[in-house]
Amino acid sequence: MPTFDFDLFVIGGGSGGVRAARMAAQQGARVGLAEAAELGGTCVNVGCIPKKLYSYAAGYAESFEESAGYGWKLPEAPQFDWAYLKTQRAKEIARLNGVYASLLKNSGVTLVAGWAQLVDAHTVEIDGKRHTARHLLVATGGTPFVPEIPGREHIVTSDAMFDLSPFPKRLLVVGGGYIACEFASIFNGLGAKVTQLHRRAHLLTGFDDDVRQFVAHEMGKAGVDVRLNIEATSIARGPHGLVVTLARGQQIDADTVLFATGRVPNTQGLGLEAAGVALDERGAIAVDAHYRSSVPSIYAVGDVSTRVQLTPVALAEAMVVVDALFGQGKRALDYEYIPTAVFTHPNIGTCGYTEIDARARFGEVTVFSSEFKSLRHTLSGRGERTFMKLVVQKATDRVVGLHMVGADAGEIVQGFAVAMRAGATKALFDSTVGIHPTAAEEFVTMREPMPG
16 A cells, blocks of 8 residues: 555645544544645635625614614714725734644645645646645635736735725625625725626526515615626726726726626646646536546535535535545535525525526426515614515425515524425424514515516
């Protein structure tokens, strides 16, 4: 048997990579991990965590406005300090970087700082030094995609949004996915004049159609200038900022132009070709049901293999790989009924199938929906409304789709996701006593199906 430096070597110190390394080391494996940047990957450094913190910051602006309806008299208009928010965020991210480093160190993982490249099926090279391992795991995540258009050097991607200087008074967001919608909502709430362009007829491709239309309307009511069926064709620097030319010839002035036009697997410069690792049509590492690549000793999890681009999915995939290599091999991941949230204002929470997908998958379905002003806004003076929807398989009465646009949607949908994975029926929803008064109770009190 050949002798290796490690039992497992992980390339990438994001959520999936750190979880795999730590859990494998706790199983007694000799583990190494290479990371060229700060530990925690996209989620911790320029994704989920700072985005949610900034979403909270934007939410305070709404709360200040609403407080007058509840009798609060502020002595003066609240002042937002962008530099202070950036400083506080940076402190928290640095703390989390340290937590990740401690978790790896305390688990016995050997951390190697630098860019790792595959040499062959069992070897990586970092800064000229080679390390061998029985198994290699690639967990390098994804990276923002920017189309080739004139003036692309003037744009920023989502990675740069947390440290902009100065704060953009005029922000143009190009894109219609969840990252674009979240940043449009956040910076609108923080006080920027936000215009959002999307080349398609609706935002948020892949989400339920009713959700897509409802959240676009609510974002518009909140102040985001959402423009659909239009593209940016060039960006140039003008005397008063950036000038963005649109496909129809119009121009928009902006201080910052964010292109949130998708993410691609981070596979460049990894030496995948040299090691014989095959990529799929999306440029992701092609893996089988056990996350094994075309090279049996090399595995991939998370966004670099693009099954579902969510941090909790990368964590779950990492656990499956570790269990297969160093455990009992019984762990598996079911991709059906994975809940997710979008931190627009208002939030989106969703689990299961859209109405269109449910009809294609199950045939006949019954749809229930409700739209209302939440109790909070009966006094707040704001016109924000909440939308909730259930999609039920008619043959079995099982709830196969659950969707919400409203405050704390992610917090609400998480609990319902457990019930849906357990196969909860609409009858079971109906027999559940609601918590009153809450928005969440609407999910167990909808009785009248929509026509059709």
